[in-house]
Amino acid sequence: MLVEEKMKTNNFLVVVTDLEFLDLNVNSSIHFLFPVLGYSVGFPKTFSFAEIKVPHSYLYINRILENESIETLKKKLMSCSNENIVGICFSDLGVYQIVKELGLNFQLFYMQNHSTTNVHSINYYLEYVDSVLVSTDITREEIDAILHHASKPLIVPFFALVDAMYSRRKLLSNFQEEFELEKKCEEVLHESISQNEFRAIENEYGTILYANKYIDYRNIIHPNILYYYINPLGLDKKTLLKVIQGEEILEICDSGFLDRKTYYRLKEGEGWKK
Amino acid sequence: MEKVELLAPAGDLERLKFSLLYGADAVYCAGKVYGLRANANNFSLEEMEEGVTFAHRLGKKVYVTVNILFHDEETKGLDDYLKALDRIGIDAIIASDILVMKRVLELGVKFEVHVSTQASILNKEAALFYKTLGVTRIVLAREASLEDIKEIKKATGLEIECFVHGAMCTSFSGRCVLSNYCTNRDSNRGGCAQICRWMFSIDDVLEPFSMTPKDLNLIQYISRMIDAGVNSFKVEGRMRGIYYIATVILVYRRVFDLILTNNLRDCDVQYYLGVLNRVANRESTAQFIEHLPGKEEQYFLGREEVSNQDFLGLVLSYDEESRMATIEERNYFQLGDVVQFFGPSIETFSYQVQEIFDENGEPLEVANHPKMIIKLKVNTKLHPYDMMRIKVFDKPNLL
Numbered sequence: 001m002l003v004e005e006k007m008k009t010n011n012f013l014v015v016v017t018d019l020e021f022l023d024l025n026v027n028s029s030i031h032f033l034f035p036v037l038g039y040s041v042g043f044p045k046t047f048s049f050a051e052i053k054v055p056h057s058y059l060y061i062n063r064i065l066e067n068e069s070i071e072t073l074k075k076k077l078m079s080c081s082n083e084n085i086v087g088i089c090f091s092d093l094g095v096y097q098i099v100k101e102l103g104l105n106f107q108l109f110y111m112q113n114h115s116t117t118n119v120h121s122i123n124y125y126l127e128y129v130d131s132v133l134v135s136t137d138i139t140r141e142e143i144d145a146i147l148h149h150a151s152k153p154l155i156v157p158f159f160a161l162v163d164a165m166y167s168r169r170k171l172l173s174n175f176q177e178e179f180e181l182e183k184k185c186e187e188v189l190h191e192s193i194s195q196n197e198f199r200a201i202e203n204e205y206g207t208i209l210y211a212n213k214y215i216d217y218r219n220i221i222h223p224n225i226l227y228y229y230i231n232p233l234g235l236d237k238k239t240l241l242k243v244i245q246g247e248e249i250l251e252i253c254d255s256g257f258l259d260r261k262t263y264y265r266l267k268e269g270e271g272w273k274k
Numbered sequence: 275m276e277k278v279e280l281l282a283p284a285g286d287l288e289r290l291k292f293s294l295l296y297g298a299d300a301v302y303c304a305g306k307v308y309g310l311r312a313n314a315n316n317f318s319l320e321e322m323e324e325g326v327t328f329a330h331r332l333g334k335k336v337y338v339t340v341n342i343l344f345h346d347e348e349t350k351g352l353d354d355y356l357k358a359l360d361r362i363g364i365d366a367i368i369a370s371d372i373l374v375m376k377r378v379l380e381l382g383v384k385f386e387v388h389v390s391t392q393a394s395i396l397n398k399e400a401a402l403f404y405k406t407l408g409v410t411r412i413v414l415a416r417e418a419s420l421e422d423i424k425e426i427k428k429a430t431g432l433e434i435e436c437f438v439h440g441a442m443c444t445s446f447s448g449r450c451v452l453s454n455y456c457t458n459r460d461s462n463r464g465g466c467a468q469i470c471r472w473m474f475s476i477d478d479v480l481e482p483f484s485m486t487p488k489d490l491n492l493i494q495y496i497s498r499m500i501d502a503g504v505n506s507f508k509v510e511g512r513m514r515g516i517y518y519i520a521t522v523i524l525v526y527r528r529v530f531d532l533i534l535t536n537n538l539r540d541c542d543v544q545y546y547l548g549v550l551n552r553v554a555n556r557e558s559t560a561q562f563i564e565h566l567p568g569k570e571e572q573y574f575l576g577r578e579e580v581s582n583q584d585f586l587g588l589v590l591s592y593d594e595e596s597r598m599a600t601i602e603e604r605n606y607f608q609l610g611d612v613v614q615f616f617g618p619s620i621e622t623f624s625y626q627v628q629e630i631f632d633e634n635g636e637p638l639e640v641a642n643h644p645k646m647i648i649k650l651k652v653n654t655k656l657h658p659y660d661m662m663r664i665k666v667f668d669k670p671n672l673l
Contacts, residue, residue: 064415064446067425070397094399101399114451114462118346121373137451137460142346165470166449168417168562171485174569179480189474192482194456198474211455262454264312264342264465 012244013089013155013227015060017043020237025054030244031227033060033089039073042163042201042208043233044186049082058087062111063205064168065092074098077106087130096128109133109155111229113163119146126152131226136162136215140258147222157217158228159243162256164198165209172202188212199234215256218246276505280530281337281435282523285512286315289519290325290336295659296520296618297527300335301325302368303512307355308348309339310392311512312464323362335365341390343448343462344371356383368413370448375407386410388435392448392462396422398429411435413508415446416490417562420502427503434503438492439522439550440510442561444470444485444572486573491558493526493547497533499563517585517604520661521553524618541670548667553582586613587641587648589660598631599652601662608640615652617660624665625652 014021015033024030034052035043039061049059065073070092077098087107088095099106110116110125111133125132133155134143147154176183189198189209197212210233232240242249282298284290293301303325304316317325322338329336338359342348352374359367360383367385369375370392378387388411389395389404401412411433414423418436427434443450451461452469459465473482492499496507507530509522525546532538551558559571587601607613609627616622630638631649641648 064394064396064417064449065400066396066417066419067398067422070399074399092394092397092400093403094397094401097399097403114449115343115371117462118344118349118371118373120346120349121344121371124372124376137454137462138345145346164450164455165445165452167445167485169444169485169487169567169572171444174572175483175485175574178569178574179483181479187476189476191456191469191472191474193472196455198452198455209452257454260458262458262460262463262465264460264463266313266465 011227012158012230013058014230014232014240015043016047017045017231017233018235018237019045021232021240022054023237024240024244031056031058033058035060035062038205039063039065039069041166041203041205042210043203044201046203049076049080049085052082052084055084056086057084058089058107058109059085060111061088061090061092061095063092064166065094070094070098074102077104078102089133107131109227111155113137117142119149122146122154123149123151126150131155133157133229136160136217136256137262138257139261140220143220143258144222147224150224153224153226155227155229156220156222156225157215157256158220158230159214159216159218159253160229160231161199161210161212161233162215162231163208164211166206167209168206170202170204171207172200201233211256214249214253215258216249216253217256217258218243276503278500278504278530278534279335279506280523280526281506281508282519283440283509283512283514284325284336285311285514287317287321287325289512289514289516291328292516292520292659293523294329294332294334296523298334298509298523300337300365300506301329302337302339302508304339305355305359307351308342308344310341310462310464310466311339314513319358319362322359322364326363330363337366337368337388338364339390340367340374341370341392342464343392344373345463348463349373352377353381356381360384366411372407375404375409379408388413388433390448391415391437394446394448395426398426401426401430401432405430405432411506413437416442417446419565420495420498420563423499423504424502433505435506435508436492436499436504437490437510438496438499438507439526439558440490441556442487442490444487481575483574484572487561487567488571488573489554489556489558490561491547491550491554492560492563493529493550494543495560495563496526496529497538500533515585516588517582517661517663518553520659521616521663522550524616525549527618539670545667545670552584552666555582584664584666585661586664587662589615589617589656589658589662590647591658592652592656594655597651597653599650599656601648601650603641603646603648604644606640606642607664608642612665613662614665615654615656615660615662617657619657620654620660622669623654624668625650625654625662 037046091112108129198209282293284301284303370390453461475482
């Protein structure tokens with residue numbers, strides 16, 4: 001199936017990292033995730049509930065929440081009358097708990113990228129939520145197997161900056177204070193041994209280090225996909241359109257772990273033997 | 275007051291025994307699979323069974339980490355492994371993947387489930403979610419504040435476990451795959467290469483810097499944590515040696531006992547803090563317990579990691595008649611040195627080395643070969659597993 005055909009049959013979930021993207025909503029296959037003021041980390045721009053004016057939008061709550069935040073979120077959700085908000089994408093299971101406690105009728109998408117690495121766990125999460133974002137830490141074969149066996153349609157990464165680390169610490173502020181540097185909330189960190197780069201974005205709730213190349217999973221095609229997920233942080237609207245239209249953008253992307261299997265034992269051959 | 279537990283790391287069977295003998299109420303360890311220290315020695319099922327028998331004989335507990343985030347290829351042996359742990363009689367597993375929690379429910383095994391710190395729980399609602407999965411204990415994220423601990427305990431009634439001592443991740447545990455990117459080693463399956471301790475640079479800015487956090491040390495907060503409802507106080511360090519484990523666990527044991535008898539004085543805390551700092555190879559701070567850590571709680575440039583050589587010897591046996599202790603030497607000492615003996619069933623005391631004998635009773639001037647067997651005449655009764663170290667601090671007088 002060509003990407004153009006995919007666009008006709010599938011929906012995209014696009015994180016709103018630039019207000020210009022909102023024009024794309026004329027294409028009804030694109031739905032937006034709004035990072036939420038006070039409840040999101042790793043995005044330079046966040047939105048209050050009232051600022052979400054696009055129909056069929058989702059809240060993107062990716063913070064790990066402490067008690068005070070979950071309490072204030074609960075109050076905000078209880079009094080939320082914005083009909084444009086149809087669902088919540090979250091990574092803290094406390095969010096699921098309060099939505100159920102309050103009996104609210106939001107679609108719920110579990111998006112903790114590192115904990116959705118096998119089909120059994122995903123199917124257990126699907127007992128609670130409407131869909132789950134498949135992890136970017138696994139290979140193409142693993143994703144295929146998950147899509148084949150998942151009990152509900154899933155959200156699959158399409159093109160995205162992916163978080164490689166989430167710290168509660170204000171890592172950039174600490175560094176800038178230590179060396180008396182100008183305050184910046186975004187920096188690219190270079191790691192010289194492995195030649196990797198990470199884009200660090202900090203707000204008052206912590207710091208996200210993104211792998212500095214967009215993962216390009218646009219060739220994953222499967223009938224059990226509910227949404228294709230796009231985190232276009234740092235892209236302009238023109239490039240985002242190219243992404244959606246399937247154009248080659250080789251210089252800024254790679255295939256992540258799709259074709260790169262990770263390991264964890266330094267000595268091979270050890271393992272559970274009955 | 276609910277029972278308070280001191281929980282110690284056990285990287286292998288020897289360390290399990292030291293942890294328990296030096297005052298831990300429970301230990302946590304991993305089998306050869308499914309733990310986040312994939313390249314540590316860990317336990318075969320036979321060793322684990324021996325460890326469980328040893329612990330239960332002392333009235334203590336063994337928890338097993340099954341806390342990786344599974345890929346499909348690891349899931350195949352999980353049920354068999356859980357059943358094997360059940361047969362051995364472990365007391366609980368520590369899990370982070372929902373798959374493990376659900377399988378425990380479905381298999382009907384007897385042990386309890388504790389939610390790992392890998393699940394990054396910082397609020398009562400997330401804890402309540404896990405309560406619906408039948409777990410009995412939450413290991414909170416190291417980022418939890420005293421206020422969060424108190425509220426989670428009050429709202430859930432679950433047992434609360436908190437790390438109080440040892441190394442910290444820069445990230446929330448479970449939320450970092452830097453290792454995957456930089457080394458291809460999967461941090462969430464036990465392969466973490468500790469990339470956050472590597473050096474990074476920003477274009478045109480200074481020299482490379484690290485993001486390494488200083489270690490965690492909450493010895494001064496134990497009373498307040500007990501009041502907040504913490505049930506289990508966990509020491510990190512399954513890769514650490516027996517001297518570190520014995521020292522740290524004994525310090526916390528003594529502090530707990532002083533707190534529980536209302537006898538803890540500031541001079542005790544200062545003394546024990548000194549002992550803990552001496553055995554550590556990095557600086558430590560209280561990290562998140564009262565406020566968000568800032569620049570003082572981490573290292574930026576090359577840090578000094580000190581190799582500790584205070585551990586002089588391990589007592590193997592003691593002959594009460596001749597008052598002769600047989601000791602396995604660990605670091606150099608010589609005639610005239612002032613040392614300390616410490617152990618789980620003795621009060622720490624100082625001792626000046628006046629005579630050293632080899633195994634055959636021949637006099638020596640120095641003990642200078644690691645693991646050599648020497649004998650010392652010591653008037654105070656010693657026991658196997660007691661240790662000898664360089665004397666660094668004077669212990670405060672007893673009440």
